[in-house]
Amino acid sequence: MSGIKRLRIAIVLVLIGVITELVAFVDLLPGTFMVFLLIGLPCMALGMLIYIVHVWRQLRKKDAL
Secondary structure, eight states, X not given: OOHHHHHHHHHHHHHHHXXXXXXXXXXXXXXXXXXXXXXXXXXXXXXXXXXXHHHHHHHHHXXXX
């Protein structure tokens, strides 16, 4: 998988997490909070992890680390 494709996947996952967070924040019901906990947070965490791994690999590739 190319680096650009990984970054796009990371962006989509983080956006899904942010959108569920906004819905949970606006609605403020226990169900929406659970949706945020079960869908939003894992998507955000996975998106950030993919981004961090991508940056790490790019820095190693250019001998910056």
